[in-house]
Amino acid sequence: MGVKKRKRHTAITSTPATVDDLRSGEEGILDRIDLPEDIARRLMELGFLPGNAIVPSRVAPGGGARVFQVDGSEVALRNDTSRKLHLRRSRTPVLP
Amino acid sequence: MSNCHDTPRVGLLPNPTIPVPHSSSGDRPVIVAIVGPPNSGKSTLFNRLTGLRQKVANFPGVTVEHRMGKAKLKDRHEVFLVDLPGVYSLHPQSEDEKVAHDMLKGLRPGFARPDAVILILDATNLGRHLVLAAPVLDLGLPTLILLNMADDLAVRGGEVDVAALSKELNSPVALISAAKGKGIEQIQQFLSGTAANLAAAKPARIELPVLNDVPNCRQWATKLGNRASYRAPVPPVWTRRLDSVFLHPVWGPLVFVAVVITVFQSIFSWAQPIMDGMTALVASSGQWMGHMLPDGVFKSLLIEGVWSGVGSVIVFLPQILLLFLFIGVLEDSGYLARAALIADRTMSKIGLQGKSFIPLLSAYACAVPAVMATRVIENKRDRIATIMIAPLMTCSARLPVYTLVIAAFVPNIYLIRGVLSLPTVTMLLLYLLGFVAAVVVARILKSTVLKSKRSVFILEMPPYRLPTMQSLGLRLYDRGKVFLHRAGTVILLVAIGLWILAHLPLSHGQMPPIENSFAGMVGKTVEPVIKPLGFNWKIGIGLITSLAAREVIVGTLGTIYGIEGGDGNTQGLQAALHADLSPAGAVALLVFFAFALQCFSTIAVVRRETGSWKWPIFQFSYMLALAYGASWAAYEIAGLFLH
Numbered sequence: 001m002g003v004k005k006r007k008r009h010t011a012i013t014s015t016p017a018t019v020d021d022l023r024s025g026e027e028g029i030l031d032r033i034d035l036p037e038d039i040a041r042r043l044m045e046l047g048f049l050p051g052n053a054i055v056p057s058r059v060a061p062g063g064g065a066r067v068f069q070v071d072g073s074e075v076a077l078r079n080d081t082s083r084k085l086h087l088r089r090s091r092t093p094v095l096p
Numbered sequence: 097m098s099n100c101h102d103t104p105r106v107g108l109l110p111n112p113t114i115p116v117p118h119s120s121s122g123d124r125p126v127i128v129a130i131v132g133p134p135n136s137g138k139s140t141l142f143n144r145l146t147g148l149r150q151k152v153a154n155f156p157g158v159t160v161e162h163r164m165g166k167a168k169l170k171d172r173h174e175v176f177l178v179d180l181p182g183v184y185s186l187h188p189q190s191e192d193e194k195v196a197h198d199m200l201k202g203l204r205p206g207f208a209r210p211d212a213v214i215l216i217l218d219a220t221n222l223g224r225h226l227v228l229a230a231p232v233l234d235l236g237l238p239t240l241i242l243l244n245m246a247d248d249l250a251v252r253g254g255e256v257d258v259a260a261l262s263k264e265l266n267s268p269v270a271l272i273s274a275a276k277g278k279g280i281e282q283i284q285q286f287l288s289g290t291a292a293n294l295a296a297a298k299p300a301r302i303e304l305p306v307l308n309d310v311p312n313c314r315q316w317a318t319k320l321g322n323r324a325s326y327r328a329p330v331p332p333v334w335t336r337r338l339d340s341v342f343l344h345p346v347w348g349p350l351v352f353v354a355v356v357i358t359v360f361q362s363i364f365s366w367a368q369p370i371m372d373g374m375t376a377l378v379a380s381s382g383q384w385m386g387h388m389l390p391d392g393v394f395k396s397l398l399i400e401g402v403w404s405g406v407g408s409v410i411v412f413l414p415q416i417l418l419l420f421l422f423i424g425v426l427e428d429s430g431y432l433a434r435a436a437l438i439a440d441r442t443m444s445k446i447g448l449q450g451k452s453f454i455p456l457l458s459a460y461a462c463a464v465p466a467v468m469a470t471r472v473i474e475n476k477r478d479r480i481a482t483i484m485i486a487p488l489m490t491c492s493a494r495l496p497v498y499t500l501v502i503a504a505f506v507p508n509i510y511l512i513r514g515v516l517s518l519p520t521v522t523m524l525l526l527y528l529l530g531f532v533a534a535v536v537v538a539r540i541l542k543s544t545v546l547k548s549k550r551s552v553f554i555l556e557m558p559p560y561r562l563p564t565m566q567s568l569g570l571r572l573y574d575r576g577k578v579f580l581h582r583a584g585t586v587i588l589l590v591a592i593g594l595w596i597l598a599h600l601p602l603s604h605g606q607m608p609p610i611e612n613s614f615a616g617m618v619g620k621t622v623e624p625v626i627k628p629l630g631f632n633w634k635i636g637i638g639l640i641t642s643l644a645a646r647e648v649i650v651g652t653l654g655t656i657y658g659i660e661g662g663d664g665n666t667q668g669l670q671a672a673l674h675a676d677l678s679p680a681g682a683v684a685l686l687v688f689f690a691f692a693l694q695c696f697s698t699i700a701v702v703r704r705e706t707g708s709w710k711w712p713i714f715q716f717s718y719m720l721a722l723a724y725g726a727s728w729a730a731y732e733i734a735g736l737f738l739h
Binding site: 044051069076 | 185187220223224227310311314328331343344345349433440442444450550552555557558
């Protein structure tokens with residue numbers, strides 16, 4: 001299910017919008033965390049800080065979660081959490 | 097093995113909890129707190145510094161455990177080390193962080209503020225770990241900063257200028273390897289120096305970032321790292337390689353199953369010769385004492401009561417130590433985090449998350465530390481649900497009961513030659529039974545009384561590490577002590593009490609046959625209730641005594657058969673059991689023990705963790721109902737096939 005969603009996202013926008021949209025090995029720069037303060041704080045302590053690079057590595061064998069390389073360590077997150085981590089648009093968006 | 101952490105034990109220290117003991121000079125000894133993020137090697141360091149001079153204790157009022165120990169110093173100074181829970185910051189968010197925060201600020205009533213701090217950080221991940229230095233240095237206490245995993249840093253091509261970092265932080269910094277024991281002298285020097293002159297060790301203030309602002313603190317850490325010419329090491333190659341197997345979609349779960357099967361097969365085959373040796377030793381020492389002592393009441397009490405009762409339990413020590421060894425290796429190596437990740441999908445289906453899997457796995461050793469370990473789960477309802485199902489995991493106290501009954505009733509034939517025997521399969525099925533029951537109960541609880549929003553799952557995957565012999569050795573030493581302590585107290589008391597009740601009331605100055613004794617009367621009273629499960633009054637006595645702790649039933653049966661004139665040791669027990677249990681009754685007994693909550697220590701720790709009697713009473717009742725119902729069903733069904 002998660003895989004399908006990711007594909008749909010990448011089909012619509014050329015650049016990944018959230019950490020969940022990143023393909024394995026693809027790097028994204030974190031922009032903001034759209035989660036309650038306590039969870040956001042825990043994520044920041046683990047390295048999910050705005051401006052930091054995030055690279056997905058392994059998919060959990062059962063699915064539903066992935067391991068991310070961030071700030072020198074590896075952290076596992078469920079897909080519904082990584083969907084709330086928004087990425088900086090690396091390519092300049094076309095604006096009027 | 098349930099009173100693993102909660103009961104005060106005979107320690108090696110005079111009184112390591114509060115109040116801190118006074119040294120001969122009249123001053124209280126220096127207290128040094130060890131602080132560090134999770135997976136920084138904190139416990140390895142603590143073990144290295146204290147060795148056997150440590151014990152586990154609880155902070156008064158809360159259940160977060162800490163360890164305290166005496167450091168071995170070359171001079172005569174006594175320094176007490178407190179191992180605080182692993183934290184990423186001192187922002188009091190989780191219970192662990194609150195304890196570390198309060199303890200370091202001297203806000204914990206009755207607990208003296210530490211005189212100095214050892215901050216241990218992982219040198220291979222210094223950028224992120226240095227963040228913790230800000231709130232720790234803000235405390236204004238003398239601080240030694242240890243950069244651990246020095247060998248790993250060097251192998252992976254990282255480096256750091258220790259002197260420059262020390263200058264920046266205005267505190268001593270040392271590059272060490274706690275696992276290899278490198279750099280330990282520097283810590284002892286710091287401890288001696290601090291103990292000798294506390295006032296002189298106070299650090300000068302340095303400029304610190306805004307502590308509440310995580311990005312700001314992280315920038316500060318990066319700047320520090322740059323000034324100390326920190327070069328981060330390349331990613332751990334071995335961890336990546338191992339993960340490509342352990343987290344592989346197909347191999348990962350297969351490896352997990354293979355590990356579990358190996359553990360159980362080895363518990364049966366490897367521990368057997370040692371167990372046989374111990375059984376022979378207990379039997380022959382009993383016989384020897386029998387020859388030495390004059391006939392009489394004292395001899396009867398000692399041989400039939402104590403020796404048969406306690407002896408039949410202590411022979412299981414090798415098996416239990418082996419199980420704890422395996423669980424210790426899984427925990428210390430970093431594999432448990434992977435197991436939690438593999439399990440997260442399944443756990444989310446029953447309304448829990450992967451982190452619940454870690455306490456559940458350690459509940460295979462003992463439910464008491466498992467119940468305490470649930471505090472890593474942020475969501476309160478998830479945490480209670482995990483506590484409610486933890487005792488359904490097959491703990492090591494069930495091992496003696498299972499082993500005894502299986503060895504007595506299940507023929508030792510191999511299903512796959514040399515690999516998988518029928519007793520192993522039976523044991524695996526019992527473990528599976530407990531797990532399936534836990535899943536079903538959790539599902540029911542999480543969709544009714546403990547319903548909550550979908551939980552989050554955030555878990556760091558630490559690099560794999562080779563467990564140190566010292567840490568594993570200390571675990572086994574500790575568990576061995578707990579087990580023997582229990583054999584020497586609970587089981588001994590039950591054995592003596594039972595022996596007395598089995599010999600009273602006297603009729604015409606003669607001891608009655610056991611059926612007519614007080615113990616027999618109690619057994620006969622409960623017999624109608626347990627008859628549908630295929631148990632007679634003797635098993636009934638065992639069920640009642642095993643309410644204290646599961647393995648007590650083995651000792652109780654040992655005492656009963658000892659009094660009846662049989663051989664009280666384990667092999668004699670197996671033969672004697674056949675007279676009292678049909679094969680179907682044996683199946684029912686196994687099922688009963690799989691489900692019933694026969695453990696005072698677990699009930700006590702659940703009461704403390706949940707803060708009321710409501711949950712432990714509920715837990716005991718539902719597990720008893722489940723045990724009775726399932727046991728009855730098992731007896732009826734097994735009766736159709738087994739005769």
